[in-house]
Amino acid sequence: MDVVFLGTNNYGREIYEWLCDRDGVDLRAMLTERAQLDLVATIEPDVVVAAGFTHIVPPEVLSVPDRGCLNVHPGVLPETRGYNPNVWSIVDDLPAGATVHYMDEGVDTGDVVATREVETSFADTGKDVYRRVERACVDLFCEVWPAVESGTVEARSQADEAGTYHRKQDFLDLCELDPDEEVRVVDLLDRLRALTFPPFDNARIEVDGRAYYVDVEIRPADAGETDDPDGGEDDSYGTVSSY
Template identity: 60%
Template sequence: MSEELDVVFLGINDAGMRIYEWLCERDGISVHSLLTTKDQLTVVPEVEPDYLISCGYRHIVPKEILDVPKEACLNLHPAYLPYNRGANPNVWSIVEGTQAGVTLHHMDASIDTGDIVAQREVDVDFADSGKDLYKRLEDAQVELFTDVWPEVEEGTAPQVEQKREAGTYHETAEFQELCELSPEEEVTVKELVNRLRALTFPPHDNARIEIDGETYYVEVDIQPESS
């Protein structure tokens, strides 16, 4: 039996690339592949790795693939599970006021519902935009993974069951609805500001409103008085 741990990595975003590069440089690990598309998953049964590691991968991994790795399939999710399963967790933490954070968890056939290995809270300030929080969550994912991975290697990492009936879940369609601002909608000032700052993610145009047949894009820039 090889002394090295065989890993197949799934990812595409900045945090995923940083973790992938960290694993590639770590002694005792052989990272066979970096997969970013769904059709590349055929590599997993060919390699039969010890671990499947995911960070920033945008596709659901079918059960027949999850059953292949000898040790575990682990995913990093930029949310404090069970809150904000699914898409755009940085946005919903701001809009709904749920705890922001990052979680390393086992992958299962559902979305972000597997047993939790480790997680870490991330603070949210009223001046944060969606982009500010997104970047902070990316950094926290890298820090959490590199801190916990030695325990994963040693087989001493915790495994805590999630309560599936708890928490929140959001789909991409809900984010798209959030971007559409209605001139007739009545909300409190704080609710509107939270929504706009959550959707502020330059250079992307997210929040939009139509006035007299013309579409306008809206961003906010919040600065504390002390700055």
């Protein structure tokens, strides 16, 4: 099977390397920029796989591969479409996890092949959640790929399902804290922990003409117990749904 791969981030590279070692897969190219997408029509692969590709793939590219274009989304669809789903899963109190789906002309609206949720807790930061989601992205893709190869994939439409969608600007707006805003304490903590992702400076507030960055740490009150689903060890995740 001829494959063109689109992606740049950590879980994308791990999936790419896994495919490189897979018998029966001929990885013809790895594309990381929008300007490179014209190569898909030149190569005419059987399938396109995207994992960590940050650009919208146009319809003329999506129509090239006979077996479609698969995307690995670091969120549970349709609940968390768009930018930084790990952040919005915390802020909007939605499931966190991974989805393998076919790409269409919308953003994260194509037919869903499988989803996997990861466990979360009130002690999690955005980085904690993303770390588990990365692992789920790789494992879920590796589980569904044999069905892609054999042509036995079953997918369900998202057409009639409601979900959330956030753009990059929504995230940037979330980062700007208003010192005069009145908000529930738990909602503020959810926002701050969602934006805590060291070494990045996300949450920002201006007080008396000076700007500050804000991170937050939340830990269980009982030191003898852990509220970390990972138990301080290997990454873990919860339920799997396949269609």
